[in-house]
Amino acid sequence: MLADVSGGGGGGGSGSSTTSVVGLALLPVFAAGAWLGTVRLIPAMAPLLERAGIAGVDLNKPGSTKKIPEAVGVVCGLVYLVTLFLYIPFHFDSFLLNSDKRDDFPHEKFVEFVCALLSICCMIFLGFADDVLNLAWRHKLWLPTVASLPLLMVYYVNVGSTWVLVPPFMREWVGGETINLGYLFYVYMSMLAVFCTNAINIMAGINGVEAGQSLIIAASLVILNIVLSFMGQSDHHLISLCLLLPFCGVTAGLLRFNWFPSSVFVGDTFCYFAGMTFAVAAILGHFSRTLLLFLAPQTFNFVLSVPQLFKIVPCPRHRMPRVNARTGLLEPSVVEVPLKSTSSLGLWCIAVARMVGLVRVVESTDERLVVTNFTVINTVLTIAGPMHERNLVMCILFIQVVCSVVALALRFGVLFV
Amino acid sequence: MLADVSGGGGGGGSGSSTTSVVGLALLPVFAAGAWLGTVRLIPAMAPLLERAGIAGVDLNKPGSTKKIPEAVGVVCGLVYLVTLFLYIPFHFDSFLLNSDKRDDFPHEKFVEFVCALLSICCMIFLGFADDVLNLAWRHKLWLPTVASLPLLMVYYVNVGSTWVLVPPFMREWVGGETINLGYLFYVYMSMLAVFCTNAINIMAGINGVEAGQSLIIAASLVILNIVLSFMGQSDHHLISLCLLLPFCGVTAGLLRFNWFPSSVFVGDTFCYFAGMTFAVAAILGHFSRTLLLFLAPQTFNFVLSVPQLFKIVPCPRHRMPRVNARTGLLEPSVVEVPLKSTSSLGLWCIAVARMVGLVRVVESTDERLVVTNFTVINTVLTIAGPMHERNLVMCILFIQVVCSVVALALRFGVLFV
Numbered sequence: 001m002l003a004d005v006s007g008g009g010g011g012g013g014s015g016s017s018t019t020s021v022v023g024l025a026l027l028p029v030f031a032a033g034a035w036l037g038t039v040r041l042i043p044a045m046a047p048l049l050e051r052a053g054i055a056g057v058d059l060n061k062p063g064s065t066k067k068i069p070e071a072v073g074v075v076c077g078l079v080y081l082v083t084l085f086l087y088i089p090f091h092f093d094s095f096l097l098n099s100d101k102r103d104d105f106p107h108e109k110f111v112e113f114v115c116a117l118l119s120i121c122c123m124i125f126l127g128f129a130d131d132v133l134n135l136a137w138r139h140k141l142w143l144p145t146v147a148s149l150p151l152l153m154v155y156y157v158n159v160g161s162t163w164v165l166v167p168p169f170m171r172e173w174v175g176g177e178t179i180n181l182g183y184l185f186y187v188y189m190s191m192l193a194v195f196c197t198n199a200i201n202i203m204a205g206i207n208g209v210e211a212g213q214s215l216i217i218a219a220s221l222v223i224l225n226i227v228l229s230f231m232g233q234s235d236h237h238l239i240s241l242c243l244l245l246p247f248c249g250v251t252a253g254l255l256r257f258n259w260f261p262s263s264v265f266v267g268d269t270f271c272y273f274a275g276m277t278f279a280v281a282a283i284l285g286h287f288s289r290t291l292l293l294f295l296a297p298q299t300f301n302f303v304l305s306v307p308q309l310f311k312i313v314p315c316p317r318h319r320m321p322r323v324n325a326r327t328g329l330l331e332p333s334v335v336e337v338p339l340k341s342t343s344s345l346g347l348w349c350i351a352v353a354r355m356v357g358l359v360r361v362v363e364s365t366d367e368r369l370v371v372t373n374f375t376v377i378n379t380v381l382t383i384a385g386p387m388h389e390r391n392l393v394m395c396i397l398f399i400q401v402v403c404s405v406v407a408l409a410l411r412f413g414v415l416f417v
Numbered sequence: 418m419l420a421d422v423s424g425g426g427g428g429g430g431s432g433s434s435t436t437s438v439v440g441l442a443l444l445p446v447f448a449a450g451a452w453l454g455t456v457r458l459i460p461a462m463a464p465l466l467e468r469a470g471i472a473g474v475d476l477n478k479p480g481s482t483k484k485i486p487e488a489v490g491v492v493c494g495l496v497y498l499v500t501l502f503l504y505i506p507f508h509f510d511s512f513l514l515n516s517d518k519r520d521d522f523p524h525e526k527f528v529e530f531v532c533a534l535l536s537i538c539c540m541i542f543l544g545f546a547d548d549v550l551n552l553a554w555r556h557k558l559w560l561p562t563v564a565s566l567p568l569l570m571v572y573y574v575n576v577g578s579t580w581v582l583v584p585p586f587m588r589e590w591v592g593g594e595t596i597n598l599g600y601l602f603y604v605y606m607s608m609l610a611v612f613c614t615n616a617i618n619i620m621a622g623i624n625g626v627e628a629g630q631s632l633i634i635a636a637s638l639v640i641l642n643i644v645l646s647f648m649g650q651s652d653h654h655l656i657s658l659c660l661l662l663p664f665c666g667v668t669a670g671l672l673r674f675n676w677f678p679s680s681v682f683v684g685d686t687f688c689y690f691a692g693m694t695f696a697v698a699a700i701l702g703h704f705s706r707t708l709l710l711f712l713a714p715q716t717f718n719f720v721l722s723v724p725q726l727f728k729i730v731p732c733p734r735h736r737m738p739r740v741n742a743r744t745g746l747l748e749p750s751v752v753e754v755p756l757k758s759t760s761s762l763g764l765w766c767i768a769v770a771r772m773v774g775l776v777r778v779v780e781s782t783d784e785r786l787v788v789t790n791f792t793v794i795n796t797v798l799t800i801a802g803p804m805h806e807r808n809l810v811m812c813i814l815f816i817q818v819v820c821s822v823v824a825l826a827l828r829f830g831v832l833f834v
Contacts, residue, residue: 092574
């Protein structure tokens with residue numbers, strides 16, 4: 001179920017490794033360089049963002065009126081792109097420096113890299129535009145679709161296969177072990193990009209949570225790629241690794257400033273950048289469905305958010321927890337639900353979520369309900385009680401680590417059994 | 418002198434045409450779509466820019482306090498990228514639709530397209546960041562260098578040749594018709610990108626001049642590419658054409674709103690976008706030195722600006738002409754030059770420029786000179802006298818048309834004779 005059927009159709013695709021050993025050995029150096037670049041550049045660029053008015057007060061720091069620069073993900077994105085621009089020639093150095101091998105240059109691998117960077121660059125640009133211009137929700141769905149086009153192109157040209165393994169329990173029904181999804185597979189990949197970018201973006205709002213979860217997911221994917229590479233799978237895992245390791249570098253650099261108490265905010269720019277990097281790495285690494293295992297918390301958060309995202313239940317502009325100025329602890333944020341104007345589906349959603357313990361009804365009168373917002377972060381507070389912001393982030397990140405470990409176990413379990 | 422030595426070294430490079438006829442036939446349709454997209458999207462996005470505070474008053478409209486949205490080039494850039502993302506599969510449709518030809522897919526051409534778009538996307542992103550954050554001058558030189566890296570990579574891999582034709586009058590001195598510039602050629606290409614982006618950017622400041630000059634240059638380059646394609650030169654001119662025709666579309670769309678009296682400003686975003694598109698088209702089309710002929714007005718403007726850009730002569734923040742509120746006509750803007758603190762080189766520059774008639778000394782005392790600013794736009798006003806803004810733009814664009822015609826004549830003259 002979890003492994004794509006790779007290779008197959010088109011031109012270059014899989015096969016023997018084209019990767020330079022020197023290139024791979026240098027990859028951690030470049031990742032460290034990306035970390036250093038981020039750590040140096042954020043303090044230099046943050047005042048520019050503040051001066052341009054891209055800054056806001058941290059709502060969860062009682063009494064603080066200090067403006068904190070937003071959209072600092074733009075610095076990470078910039079460092080990431082420069083790092084990979086400089087790295088790519090090293091990845092192919094055995095072909096470039098050896099004139100005998102020049103004619104065998106693996107253009108199909110090169111183009112995968114460049115398309116990946118084009119998709120990511122496009123998404124950083126659009127994320128920054130969103131941070132500056134506050135685009136509408138309908139744009140947020142279109143933008144990742146547009147940015148994923150280069151990736152779909154290169155998948156079509158290089159891999160071309162749209163056959164996927166059918167999960168065992170569905171095989172009898174489908175009538176085979178594999179099924180050709182055809183163009184639906186491209187729709188699926190595009191939707192994956194849309195999902196990833198938005199899934200990171202809506203599990204946000206407390207210090208360090210966006211960069212923290214992204215770092216853990218990226219590190220887990222790095223482990224996945226390294227193990228699969230050693231298990232002799234062809235070099236699409238190496239391309240994925242080359243995209244993810246520098247990402248770990250810039251994200252670790254960002255986390256240093258975004259950790260509680262944050263001196264910078266990451267912005268939509270970073271969330272989009274992270275989501276697109278995961279989508280690109282997964283599609284080029286041929287583990288797009290495995291990625292969803294690693295994104296279990298984000299997926300759960302998305303499903304939980306659906307009633308509010310689709311306005312079945314009222315949705316306030318911000319859904320992050322609120323600090324209690326007296327105790328200094330975070331408490332779940334709430335939304336007022338007028339009983340008259342809410343559909344019975346909406347009330348049913350609230351009832352179910354309440355029954356399972358995902359939300360809590362804080363106040364209930366004949367005219368209205370006051371309910372905690374439908375997000376994982378609020379649910380953690382609902383279950384565990386008010387918490388210090390730093391502890392809450394640790395809690396969320398712990399959940400992410402557990403999910404990543406389970407995902408790795410499942411992935412290798414499926415392979416070994 | 419003017420033609421690059423193409424083909425030569427590496428992998429894919431030149432050779433027989435890989436272009437689909439259907440793809441080429443659809444190119445004007447895509448360009449028209451790009452025009453339509455720009456015309457539709459600018460009115461929709463302009464209020465967002467204004468709301469985000471990216472707007473300013475038109476200083477040359479006396480009495481007007483209306484804020485005009487800036488950085489509208491970001492809309493053009495977005496439409497351009499989407500257009501080319503959608504177009505590329507059509508360019509290769511003969512390979513993609515015909516499964517027999519799938520294995521011969523010209524990855525080296527595909528990667529040229531994608532690298533071109535990556536460089537352009539990167540530059541649009543950086544231009545927008547510049548408009549929002551007001552980056553320092555030193556950044557403006559670094560950014561295009563970074564953005565040109567993908568292009569240098571693909572040139573290295575695909576063409577590889579760094580041999581250039583030596584101008585006839587230098588051949589005896591060099592000792593041959595061609596010379597290998599080696600890594601210097603990459604430095605040259607990178608500097609070309611830096612030059613193009615900044616050259617458009619500093620010949621700016623009156624309604625319609627940035628988009629107007631860019632449209633004329635792009636249209637001239639389209640003619641050049643079409644003629645060279647018909648003359649049987651290999652298909653790198655077609656790639657250049659594919660990049661330039663949609664650019665003409667979005668620029669024509671932008672010009673409609675940016676023409677006197679402007680309802681939007683183009684911003685650094687557009688100037689960088691235009692400059693990078695020219696550099697990319699010229700490098701992939703192997704006519705990077707011919708490009709400089711078409712950029713004669715910008716080159717002249719750059720050379721004229723050097724004393725101010727390098728602070729040999731004082732440089733105010735804005736150097737565009739100023740309106741005379743009484744007559745409604747534009748007059749050259751001026752800069753005050755304190756005689757004591759200005760170097761003798763600076764005074765010499767002023768004396769020479771004055772002698773040739775490029776600047777005028779408006780006021781002269783024992784302590785200071787008041788001189789018109791060192792730009793082509795001011796020089797036109799110095800020579801022709803005060804002028805209405807619309808006439809001044811027409812004048813500048815006429816100069817651009819003349820230069821383009823001369824460039825085309827020279828280019829084909831060199832080929833034919």
